[in-house]
Amino acid sequence: MALVVFPDGSRRDFPDGVSAAAVLKELGQRLQKEALVARVNGRVADLATVLPQEVEIEFLTFADEEGRDVYRHSSAHILAQAVKRLYPQAKLAIGPAISDGFYYDFDVPAPFTPEDLNRIEAEMARIIKEDLPITRFELSREEARALFEAAGEDYKVEIIDELPPESVISCYRQGEFIDLCAGPHVPSTGCIKAVKLLSVAGAYWRGDERNKMLQRIYGTSFPKRSLLEEHLHRLEEAKRRDHRRLGAELDLFSVREEGPGLPFFHPKGVVLYNELVSFWREEHRRRGYQEIKTPILLRRELWERSGHWDHYKENMYFAMIDEQPYAIKPMNCPGCILLYQRRLHSYRELPIRIGEMGLVHRHELSGVLHGLMRVRSFTQDDAHIFCRRDQVKAEILAIIEIVEYFYRTVFGFDYHVELSTKPEEAMGDEAIWELAEAALREALDETGMPYRVNVGEGAFYGPKIDFHLRDCLGRTWQCGTIQADFVMPEKFDLFYIGEDGQRHRLVMLHRVVFGSLERFIAILTEHFAGAFPVWLAPVQARVLPITERHTAYAAEVTCFLEEAGVRAELDARNEKVSYKIREAQVQKVPYMLVVGDREISEHTVSVRHRAEGDLGPMPPGVIRDRIVAEIKARRI
RNA sequence: GCUGGGGUAGCUCAACGGCAGAGCAGCUGACUUGUAAUCAGCAGGUUGUGGGUUCAAAUCCCAUCCCCAGCUCCA
Structure with a gap:
């Protein structure tokens, strides 16, 4: 007998070898109709799964995030099947569920056109109508390799070869279509009710621009036509909140062909901008920050010394003045460092917190420019904190507190946190990076806030804590950041005079709260759909x-x-x-x-x-x- | 930067080889107005830019710039 425990704590006995689907048959009509997969002892599995002796089970529907992901993932398989039927030469890459739908990447000789999408969508409808059972089978690495090699599925073979040795290799079959997949999936193609393909875009294999560009088809699916319609309607509504649209309608800012990525602020936009700045000043003065202003243009030598020349050149603009090479600042730190160095500093002064509303210019790739969210010239609400090692944690905690206060308390934003670690191209040795990462991690752990680790995404001079906000379509943008830097102090020989009268190396923290005024204004505009709180409203x-x-x-x-x-x-x-x-x-x-x-x-x-x-x-x-x-x- | 889509009046869009149009905004006039659009008239264009094909190009072709979606990258 198998003992089955349900989420409400109730228990029932079933014969040995019972499947989740059979257990489901004994439950309510509604659940039978809606259940997509089961959580079996904590793991999400197909309904066809045979249950072990003693088991906790929970049935998941579209209402559950995991159920929804499975639903979208199965939709992606149907997309792949449709593409294979229409374009047999297409090679399959990957096709996961994403937050509001799914995508599948294909290697095809010619890119898909919008008309192709219609044909594919029609074929998907046919596959759904065929109501093909979706079944799982496991196979050995050799069998899997042979299977996909014979099918000419090079990407699948690559994936198989990179699976860790102990992993179970599984495939899912629906009709003539087989895909390498860990699963789970819905029981049959007929479970998918309403599908819509939304767009095609190029996407590099494994997200690496050195690799071949594949064709990615995005789509979404819902268990009811009406839910799909609602979702599409919500997307339309979200477009009304788009800061680029509101920026024009409310006469806040514009970007012109004469300067792609170089925004113009109109009088009303400047009111908003100034309000944010004066709020920022008030809050930072209160927290012991000074404010400076450093030049936009400085000799190239400085940037060579800071490491920007070696690690950030691609993103910088240069100028020749009186036959001398100059660079336009992409960051404010070197300028701030020069000011710190203008005289000796006693340990008694530390921590020294120096803020700057710094206008920086960065050569971003043309394809990434996006209204005020991603521009080539922007104002960072920057600050650099010069402190002793034993002050680092308290300073980081104090910055996290400012971010929380700004984001949550004052603006009512929800945000998430990421910890970005050492990138491939980094300055400084391993030990210094470990120290810096530990400092950030310890502070984060102390706050108890959840965070994701972003491997290899740190700045070239130090790891960072990133604070992300959402735009009207749910895309996230990095705004605030805190960076622990043990590298620049070495490069620029930054020190303070200790109690012992000796020079001591200090630690530098780089941080922004808004991130950039431009991006923050964009987020603010979309969040309030242009109906700014009275204190920010250009006309009150x-x-x-x-x-x-x-x-x-x-x-x-x-x-x-x-x-x-x-x-x-x-x-x-x-x-x-x-x-x-x-x-x-x-x-x-x-x-x-x-x-x-x-x-x-x-x-x-x-x-x-x-x-x-x-x-x-x-x-x-x-x-x-x-x-x-x-x-x-x-x-x- | 890459892949795909797109650029027509200030804005939103039509015309898709054969005379470049509409609504809103703007201007002028009338109306003197009570909680989400008063009426009439006028004006507005080298169809992103440069080249080509054609008797004829907004429309087809090439190049280039910009915008949109995504990838990569980032505040």
Whole structure:
């Protein structure tokens, strides 16, 4: 007998050799219909899996993340099968589930066209209609090799050859199609209800640009047509939040052909920018930071000394001035270091925290430029902390606290953390890197926050903690970062005078909180869909006189607000109020103040909030106080 | 940088070898307006740029720039 334990703790006996599917038959109708795979003793497995003697089992549906991944993964197999039917010469690479769907990479002689996608989608529908059972079988490494070699599937053979010796090699079969795959999968192709192929793009084999470029087809699938429609609708909605679109609509910024990746900030965008900077200054002054400004252009020698010339040249811009080679700064650290070196520093001064709103220029590949998210000139809210070794951890913790305060408390963002370790091209010896990594890791562990390790993604001079935020489509962008640097202090011979009167090597921390003002503004715009919190809103209140005879009073109200520090505007155009309101709404102005005969005689304003609607009449002082309080509290 | 798609009025788009158009925005005038678009008129273009094919090119071909999606890379 097999003892089966369910998630609710209930237990039942089944005959030996019972499958998960057979157990499922004894359960509720709804679950039978929706179950895709089972979690068997913690491992996700096919429903056909034969259960061991004593087992904890849980059935997973599309509602579970793992169930969803399996569903999408099976969809990817159907995609591959369809492609093989239509293009037998196509070679299969990999086809995983991703957050909102799946993709499959193919090596084909000619790239797929959008019309090809339609044909493939139609073939997928046929495969789904055929309702082919999806079955697993295991085989030896030699058998697997022989199978895929005979089929001409070079990539699969490569994958097999690189599987660790102890691994079980499995394949999944559906009709005439067999794919090397660890699984699990849904029981049959008919389980997939609604599929849509979304796009084709080139993708390097194994993500390495030295390898062949394959054709990647992206798609998504859902158990119901309506869920797919909803998802596609959400994608459309997300596009309305796109900061590039809102940037133009709200007149915040633009990028022109005259300078790809070199953004122009418009007056309204600058208001936002300045608000962020003054908030940043306030918070950093409070936390013991000084602020400096260093040149954008410095002699090339400096960059040779810092290692940028050797490790970062490809990303830098250069200039000749009076026959001397110069470089435009891609980072602020060398400039800051020069200032640290201008005099001796006592151990009593440490840690020294020096901030800089530094405008840097980096030659990013043309294909990666993206609105304000990825540009070639941007302002980092940089700071460098010069400290003793025993101060490193406390300093890192203090920076993490600033990030948490900014991101979560002030802006209400959700974020995730990554630890990036030594890259291939790095300066400094192994021991120094281990020390630096340990410092970051210890601090992170102390906070208890979860983090992912990003192997080989660190800066060339040190490992880093990265803070990532999401855009409107769920893509993540690195914003904040903390880098522990034991290398630059060596390169530039940075020291302090200790209690003993001797020179001691110090440690340098590089850090940004916003990351870059540009990227942060982009994230901010998408997160709030352009309806910025009042303290950031370029226009905080717009006064709307009903007719010309109310303009004088409206101007008075506008002045009254401006005197209290509110960014108020008067809309004196000869238009109907409804027209002015619509415009103010479209511009996401938080407060609209309507004034007409009634307001003049009662000395009030009729207030409309962009989200709450008509708030009724109130004395100007009341709404002024409300707005001022909201600004002061930086309410979100 | 690579793969694919795309660039037509300030914006969104139509015309897809045969006279370059519409809506919104803009300007002018009328209307004096009460919580998401008043009406009428006017103006707006070397169809990204350069070359080619053709009697004729926005449309076909080549090159180039820029944009979009993805890959790679990064704040």
